Amino acid sequence: MIKERFFDIGDDYDITDEHGTKLLHVDGKVLSLRNRLIIENLDGQELASVHRHLISLRPTYEITIGGQKAAEVKKKLFTPFREKFTIDVPGPDDLEMKGDLIDHEFRVERGGRHVAAVSKKWFRVRDTYAVDIVAGENDLLILAGVLALELALSRKDDD
Template identity: 30%
Template sequence: MKQKILTIGTSSYTIKDKQGTPLYKIGFKTIGLGKHLQLTDYNTGKEYYAIKHVLNPLGLAKYEIRQNDRVIADVKRKVKLLGLGTKFTVTSKFGTYKINGKFRSRDFKIKKDAQLVATISKKFFHVHDTYGIKIENGQDVPFILSLAVVLDEVLHD
C-alpha cells in the first residue's frame, strides 16, 4: 500500500500486489465533518467498503467501516499507558479483532480470537508512505485492507 505524503483536496492512492499489479484504490470524499474514504476495485470501480472518521469529544480515533450504507464495523483506538504502543479494538460482522503495534517501529498485528490474521509493516526510506501487508488465507482481503487504511489515517492525525 503506497500513499502520497502530502495531498491537497481530493486524492487517491493505489494498493498493489507483490508484482506491482494495481488491485484496489482508496479514494477520498469530502462530505461534512470528518474524513470519508472508499475502498474500490481498481479495474471496475466497485466499492467494497466506505470508511468514515467519526468525530468524538474526547479526540480518540473512531472509525466506521460501511458496506452498502450499513455499518459493519466500528474501529476504536485504545489509550495505552505512557504512550507505549498503539491498540485498536474492532467490532464487526466478521467478529472482534485486536490491532496492536508499536507506533515508532510502525509494525502492527491484527488478531481475531487470538489468531494472527494479518501483519502490517511500514517501509522506511520511501518518498511515499509504503506498507507491506501480509494477510493470512481465508480472510476478507478488502476488509483487512480497510483496517490498514484506518491505521494509516490514525498515524497521520
Template identity: 30%
Template sequence: MKKYYFKEKFFKITDHYPILDDNGRKAFFVDQKFKFLGYEATVSNANNLEIFTINRKLISFLPVYQIDFKDSKKKMTIKSNISVFRKSIDVISEEGKINVKGNLWDYEFKAYFEGELIGEVGKKILYFTDQYQLKVHDENFTEELIALCLSLNNIKDMEEEATMNNN
C-alpha cells in the same frame, strides 16, 4: 498468504491511489474525499466497484472509524484504545472482535482473530511518501484488513499533525 502495497501521494489534500498485489497488479483503489474535518475514503476493487467506505467520527476522545461494506450491508468499527507503551486497536464486526497490537511510531501491527494471526501491517521506511505493506494470512479478512490499514494511516497522520501543531 497475500501481500498488498499502499503508496500515498507526497502532497495530499485528497488521495487517489491503487493498492497493488504481490504481482504489482492494481487490486484495489483508494479515493479519499476532501474534508476540513474528519476523514472519509472509499475503496473500490479492480473493476471500479465500490467495496466499502470509511468515515472517522468527529466527536470522540480517541479515533473511531465506521466502515460500511456495500455488498453485504455489514458494518465494522475500528477504535483506538488507551495504552501506555504500545498502540491498542479494536476492530469490532459482526464476525467478532479483531485485536490489533503494535507500535504506531514504527508502524508495525499484527491483527488477531480468536487468537490466530490474520494479518500484519508494516511501514516501509526511507521513502518520501508513506508506503505500507499488508500481509494477509487469512484471506477471509482481506477487506477488513485493508480498512484497518487505511484507518491506522489516518491515526498516524493525525498524531503527526498534532505533534507539529504543538511545536
C-alpha cells in the same frame, strides 16, 4: 501493498498485489470533515469506505462494506509505547491491531490468532504499507482497518 499516490490531491492510494499489479484504488475525500476514504475497484465502483466519527471519546472510524456497517475501529486509550486498535465487528469475531509506535509494525489478531501482519515502510517519500493477510480472512475488512489506522496516526501527527 497500500501505496500513497505522490502527486494526487488528498489521501489517494493504490492497493497492489505482491507483483505490483493494481487491484484497488482508494479515493481520499479532501474536503471531508470526517476523513473519508473510499475503496473502489478498478472500474470506480465503491466497495467499502472508512470515515471518522466526529464526536467520540477516543478516535473511532467506521468501516462500511457494500453499503452496510461492517465494523468500527477504535483506538485503545492508555497504551504507552504501543498502539492498539480494536476492529469491532458485529458478533464475537473482533480483530485487534497491536503495533510498535516507533517501528510502525503491526499484528492483526482474532482471539489471539494471527490473521495479518502490517508493516509501514520508513524510508519512502510516500506512505507505504505492506499487508500480509492469512488466506480465508476478509481482505477488504483488514485493508479498511489498515486505512483507519493510517487516518488515526496521521491525525495524531497533525495534533
